[in-house]
Amino acid sequence: xxxQIRTAPESTDPLDPNPLxxxxxxxxxxxxxxxxxxxxxxxxxxxxxxDSKFGPYWSVTTYKPIQHIEALPKIFSSSWEYGGITxxxxxxxxxxxxxMPMPMFxxxxxxxxxxxxRTVAPAFGPSEIERMRADTQxxxxxxxxxxxxxETFDWxxxxxIELTTDMLAILFDFPWEERHRLTGWSDALGDIESFDTLExxxxxxxxxxxxxxxxxxxxxxxxxxxxxxDLISIMLQSDAMKHMSENEFMGNLILLIVGGNxxxxxxxxxxxxxxxxxxxxxxxxxxxxxxxxxVNAMHEILRWQTPLAHMRRTATEDIELFGHExxxxxxxxxxxxxxxxxxxxxxxxxxxxVDRENARRHLAFGYxxxxxxxxxxxxxQLTTLISEMQRRRLRVNVLAEPERVHAxxxxxxxxxxxxxxxx
Ligand code: HEM
Numbered sequence: 001x002x003x004q005i006r007t008a009p010e011s012t013d014p015l016d017p018n019p020l021x022x023x024x025x026x027x028x029x030x031x032x033x034x035x036x037x038x039x040x041x042x043x044x045x046x047x048x049x050x051d052s053k054f055g056p057y058w059s060v061t062t063y064k065p066i067q068h069i070e071a072l073p074k075i076f077s078s079s080w081e082y083g084g085i086t087x088x089x090x091x092x093x094x095x096x097x098x099x100m101p102m103p104m105f106x107x108x109x110x111x112x113x114x115x116x117x118r119t120v121a122p123a124f125g126p127s128e129i130e131r132m133r134a135d136t137q138x139x140x141x142x143x144x145x146x147x148x149x150x151e152t153f154d155w156x157x158x159x160x161i162e163l164t165t166d167m168l169a170i171l172f173d174f175p176w177e178e179r180h181r182l183t184g185w186s187d188a189l190g191d192i193e194s195f196d197t198l199e200x201x202x203x204x205x206x207x208x209x210x211x212x213x214x215x216x217x218x219x220x221x222x223x224x225x226x227x228x229x230d231l232i233s234i235m236l237q238s239d240a241m242k243h244m245s246e247n248e249f250m251g252n253l254i255l256l257i258v259g260g261n262x263x264x265x266x267x268x269x270x271x272x273x274x275x276x277x278x279x280x281x282x283x284x285x286x287x288x289x290x291x292x293x294x295v296n297a298m299h300e301i302l303r304w305q306t307p308l309a310h311m312r313r314t315a316t317e318d319i320e321l322f323g324h325e326x327x328x329x330x331x332x333x334x335x336x337x338x339x340x341x342x343x344x345x346x347x348x349x350x351x352x353x354v355d356r357e358n359a360r361r362h363l364a365f366g367y368x369x370x371x372x373x374x375x376x377x378x379x380x381q382l383t384t385l386i387s388e389m390q391r392r393r394l395r396v397n398v399l400a401e402p403e404r405v406h407a408x409x410x411x412x413x414x415x416x417x418x419x420x421x422x423x
Contacts, residue, residue: 020044021052022059022335022408023087025193028309029406034350037061037338046324054087057312057331058324061338063345063363065322069313069334070368073109076313076332078370080107080251086409087312087333104251106259106370113369115240116252121373123171123234129376131229132170133384139166140384144392147420152399155418159385160268164261167381171260173230174218185211186261189254193407211257212250219249231256256374258410263307264378266412268385269402270305273416276398278352285354285390286423294386297354298379303362304352306337309411311366336363337411395421 018024020036027033040047045062060066069076083089084107105116122128143162147153161183169179188207219232226233235241235252244252275282285297310333315326326332340362341349353359365372372378389396402416 018049018051020047020059021049022061022338023049023052023054023057023333025406025408028408028411029404031404033309033337033408034341037335037341040335041338041342046322048324052087055090055331057087057333058326059333059335061335061342063339063342066334066336066339066363067367069321069332070366070370073369075316075319077109077316078107078113078311078313079109080104082314082316082329083312083331085311085313087310087331088409089312091314091329103245103248104255106255107251110369117369117373119235119238119240120231120256123229123231124374124377126376128229129380132377132380135170136167136380136384137388139163140381140388141391144388144394149394149420149422152417152419155272155396155398155416156265156269156402156413157415159272160265160413163268163381163385164265167264167377168257168260171231171256171377172215172218173222173227173232178214181211181214182257182261185254186257189258191407191410208250208254211253212246215249215253259372260374260377262405262410262412264381266307266405266410267302267305267378267382269413269416270301270307271382271385272396272418273398273402273413274301274304274352276396281352281354282395285386286393286395289387289390291387293355294390295379295383296356296359297386298383299362300352300354300356300359301382302364302378303340303346303349303356303359305411306340306362306364307411308364309337309408310335311370336366339363393423395423397421 020040022033022036022040027036040059040061045060046065047059047061048056049059050056060069078085080089080103081092083091105113108116140163143159143166147158165179165183168174168182169176174182185207188204189211191204215232219236222230222232222236226236235244241252275285281297285293313332313334315328315330315332317328319326340346343349345361346356346358365375365378396418397420399417399419403414405412405414
């Protein structure tokens with residue numbers, strides 16, 4: 001691979017002294033991340049940001065170097081001990097008051113990662129997906145049929161959150177009438193901006209304990225009376241997971257809940273927002289109900305949205321990376337949101353093109369040994385939404401700019417006023 005350019009672009013805006021610090025939450029909540037990422041891709045695809053609220057970190061913004069790094073997990077670690085998988089973490093040596101390490105297998109390296117992933121992976125395999133298909137379709141259809149036509153409502157609240165929460169409750173066999181608690185826990189625990197102050201850290205921890213207590217009850221119930229398909233029964237029956245410490249138990253719950261919730265939710269919101277922004281692409285889906293086009297559109301929406309903007313790795317040794325001297329313990333942010341707009345792979349990547357030839361090459365699920373274990377479940381949910389909307393000949397019109405998540409990790413929407421129309 002060609003050596004990357006070493007020099008960093010200079011800031012020309014005195015009001016914005018660090019325009020290439022793409023970890024700043026406001027770039028994401030104000031939807032202004034695209035231009036700095038474009039500059040980084042063009043001029044410094046591997047770039048060291050010396051000063052940020054998360055300390056110094058490297059940004060990797062193009063497609064191939066991200067794949068390269070993810071293929072070397074021994075050198076580029078995911079471990080929670082070094083700070084885990086977001087740019088926020090500083091590792092167990094630097095824990096702040098009110099922070100508690102929560103090991104989870106996304107933030108582990110082999111061999112621990114391998115064993116725990118292997119335990120839960122079958123719950124997301126092709127035969128399980130087939131088992132979930134009819135129920136997903138029925139639930140999606142029933143929910144869409146409750147939505148008003150020609151009246152304003154919040155798509156995030158009424159559709160995206162509802163569908164993803166229901167799926168999560170099913171995966172865990174969580175008490176159905178209490179399932180909305182999952183949403184609150186997921187929002188609080190996936191928020192990397194909540195590490196700022198002691199008060200926020202304590203609130204976050206309280207949520208983690210509340211969730212841990214609810215799941216401990218479920219765990220005990222499943223130990224007495226195991227189910228066949230739910231994730232807790234699967235974990236309980238596995239050697240790799242049945243002896244997890246309490247922290248590890250909570251960590252893995254957070255992983256499965258945040259992993260499966262905010263991400264899928266935001267891809268469903270992106271379906272509404274993205275197709276509203278590109279009406280000529282929406283028209284293709286309205287006139288052509290070929291299921292293969294719906295599947296391709298699903299991949300393209302995932303590429304365009306990239307519900308997790310980055311994952312982070314930590315260097316375990318000093319190493320040269322395409323001409324850059326990376327030091328042991330340096331933080332490296334892999335910006336999937338940018339790689340999914342890499343001009344050399346996805347021409348005109350800022351646009352949604354529902355029949356884009358290589359849409360499925362997106363990196364929204366990551367790459368390598370940590371590639372999203374729940375990808376098939378997410379794909380099933382999003383494709384089902386597209387098809388059920390087509391079947392009812394329903395179009396979503398977005399009435400105002402959505403309110404976005406204020407963070408550089410979960411990339412999504414808090415509220416989105418819409419109206420449905422029949423076409
Ligand atoms: C559109 C929806 C989703 C997106 C964009 C997404 C994104 C990702 C990404 C980027 C990773 C890679 C992490 C890394 O390389 O460090 C990942 C891993 C993971 N995801 Fe997802 N995810 C989605 C849905 C789900 C669902 C539905 C679940 C489960 C219910 C899930 C559970 C997980 C888990 C457990 C991992 C860790 C895998 C490992 O470390 O081996 N995700 N996801």
